Amino acid sequence: MRVNLGFGVRWSLVCLTSIFLLGGRVGAQESEPKASASPMVEPIIVEPIATVTTEGVGKVTGVVLERGRLVPLRDVGVFILPHRLKATTDQKGQFVFDAVPAGPCQLAVNAAGFVRNETNLTVVADETVTLGKTLMEREPDAGFETLVSAKKIRRDDSTKSLDQKEFLSLPGAGGDPVKAVQNLPGVNRVQSFSSQVVIQGSSPQDTKYNVDGHDVPLVFHFGGLTSVVMPEAVEQVDYLSAGYGPEYSRAMGGIISLKTRDAEVSERDSKGFFFFDTLKAGGLFETKLSEDSSLLVSARYSYVGLLLAAIAKDNDAFDLTVAPEFMDFTVIGTHRLNDQDRLRIIGLASRDVLEFLLKEPVRADPGLRGSFKNETVFYRLIPQWERKYGDGDALRVSMGVGQDSILADLGDNYFKAKTWVTTARVEREQFWSADWKAFSGLDLSYGQANVDVRLPILKGDGGVGNPISSGKEKEVSTRTDVIGLGAYLRNEWKPDGGAWTWMPSARFDYFNLTKQSLLAPRFGFKYQHNPDLLLKGATGLYYQAPEPQQVNSSFGNPDIKAPSAIHLTTGFEQDLHVENFSALSLGANLFDREFQNLVVDSKQFIQRDGVLVPEIYNNEGRGRAYGAEILLKGERGTYSGWIAYTWSQSTRWDPNRPEYKFAYDQTHNINLIGAKKFSNDWKVSGRYRYVTGNPYTPVLSSVFDADNDTYIPMRGPIYSERLGAFSQLDLRIDKIWTKAESIYSAYLDIQNLLNTKNPESLRYAYDYSRSETISGLPVLVALGLKIDL
């Protein structure tokens, strides 16, 4: 079989083809019907229901598989009629009838959730009839995943999680786990093409990202198109918000954590898929290496650049010299050493590149001109070892080793950074008594960054930047060691196994950038009022190291200290039992964050080492973000959906001005998601979002910079005005075609179905005398096809 993508992307073809061919070959081996039962197979139970008298008997064998997925169906009843013989399939789906009367008969297979299968056959005395594969078709409406999944495994009650079943089919998220998180309560809406996640009124820089517990430099490919790990290789995405536990730190906002999955080989030894959509193509292959080992490999390549290049072809303003592209690669190997020990190794690699040439300087800022290139490459190797003890105790050790390489050529300026990164986590999970469980661990990181930079020191205010031309250029080559040493102790004390659980915890962090040793107490509780109602609360202190450039003596202030936040949250989770609803739950939280020592821009000059220097940053910022969030999820028959609503306020202070709204202060944030399953594996789902418009700073006038032919904006009160509200309807249609030995899945994802002109920001005239609104995405149609083999 050949796949003609028609995009001329050689790399992707090679990759896809090899994945496909490998998957296809293995599949073919597996699908060969067995002539007889394998010696490894357990004895087939044959239950003669009636005594048969005949002149001869023959043998009948076969295998029962699920149509499309080719998964063996075990413990399924197989009957020979009219002789009323019965066999039950083994774990490989195989069955054997040793003595079937010669002559015509009928084989009937019954399995719960599947359409009954009947096959006519003729048995010859003393011979074996090998039926090969009996493919069982799922009953209508039994094949689609639901939006409302079972409760996730989570340590923290402040954690919100989405599993693969959920995030793959959420409308508007394009199947991406991190974009799907943006549907959850407490997550602020970010602009189109943003690569950031903003949590509960915090700053984008207050969110950290990790894969399997180890930091990665970015979670999205450029423009926020998709996250850097193929969604199908992710088991679960966790979103840790206010009050998260001591296992993580260095993030005042929260953590986005992707958990990769092992190869799924419990039902089939090998399988895989490939896909392509309007932006990218890729594939995933997973296989059993031995009884104790498995391997998963996935890769993606984006051809979005070809589309952009086509758009830019006749543009007078710029040439796309290298069309933007991204690719990522994931490999996950697992090996069970024995009943106690398990090894896992995860390899991640990601590359984004974009290069273009401006034919004239940018009209608003002549400092931006010439060739531009941005390339971000990172890879991580994450070995993990887990030992589980019989008494519920466990030991987990893991490392993250890799390199981040960032190149940004910005006309005459540049930023080149190459960072060797090593992170390590060790955790001991221990029952200290029957009602006291403790998690103690280390969370260590070391990065050695070699940076060459020529950039202007440039400050704006209130989200309105000054032109690059008006900055003061600095050229620096530096090596920076970034060390973070963390240790934590988490306790879960459930007195007498009762309803209350108390979680007194603490975390210690050392940041070499600020030379600070910091102790952060944290505390949580939960009260299981009844099996359906959980009350919970948490508080704690959270420190975050400043960004390396903020403590750099050339571009920042080496005396900057770590900012901190105090989190406070409380809420409940209630399972509701309502007639006709198969699942209905309600959760609500209140959250409050007090930010201290925030790093803010300074316009002052100070004496340092006897000379007058710009302070650039200081720690005189404060802030507060508080609000309430509600999540109602339900499923009734073929309908499912959720309502997520957040009300919040986020403000900041600094010495030079009174309280002002934060850039991501969004009073109301509503996400309505609904899905309906139809017969023949159709599903239609939709999402509606309404979010209060972001605050912005008005520009009242400007001053001409005669040296640079640009204008310096004169700002009004900071963040004193708001953009219009954001309102968007997204629609997604999914369809699955189940063929005999493959499954075709297609989706149509339409973002902004109503083509609402949502204001995202303002674009100013060269002298700020006029402005116009920049709208977000128009109708955006994504079409994808996935083929499971």
Place this chain on the structure above:
Amino acid sequence: MKKISMTALGMIALLCTGCGDSDLPDSSELGKLKILTIKSSMAAGDGINTLAEYSPGDGPITLTPVISYLNGANGTTLSYDIQACVDPGIYVGAEPSCIGNPTMVSVGSGNITSLDFAHSFTGAADPATLTLPSAAVIFSNRSAVEQFNGVTYLITYSVTASDGSQARSIKRLVVSTRTSKNFNPILADVFGNGQTLSSFPAGGVVTLTDVIGATGAEGFQQMKDDESLIDRRESLVTSWFVSDGELKYLRTTEGLGTELEIPGALPTTRSKFVIAVLRDERGGIDFHIKTFP
């Protein structure tokens, strides 16, 4: 790391901005009261070049603003006000103003006599002169690196029309210990279709190119924070302004021209202008004004 993500985002935004339609005016348009540039100069002693970079106490330094106010009505008068001070740190976000600055001095103020309705209020305005403060003032507590690369002395220039229109501008004088000072670049002429631009044909399309003096872009040294020196070369960028018509490119870099599409109907009550301003992005400036009756 996030900063770099934002860089990528910025690039995407740049692409989108480039593609997007906009009704906002271009910087090349002349009409309302605007300051096009301010050239500072001091004789270099070679009879050819003028200095754009200075030492403490240098003077007299001549400031020549270029102004345009095509929309100014007959009878309108223009006045100016010039102040100077040590740069309060515009690059770190300080207001581009000398008000409240302890080093502020008034350089001059009064009516602009060189531009009136007959000149369409467009051209070089009355020059002003100043002398720089001593090193004790301008280099006070500044590091050796900053003294070498240059401490900026800020000039604020505001022009007010009698009809209430106002324009404000800043100009930085680079004051350094560097021995090889920066010269103002020389914009010798403006060519139209390969020859000196001598007409403004209605309905025509003219390829405009700048004719840059032989000195061209200069090399210079810059001191890094570790006090090591690196060799750099300045970039010359020309900004174009036209009273009538539409330009393909509003700014051009060395050797590249732009196209001017002149409308079929031109105003008869005022002159037509093509103005080019050449900058070396180190404070060096020259300009050339073509006036067509």
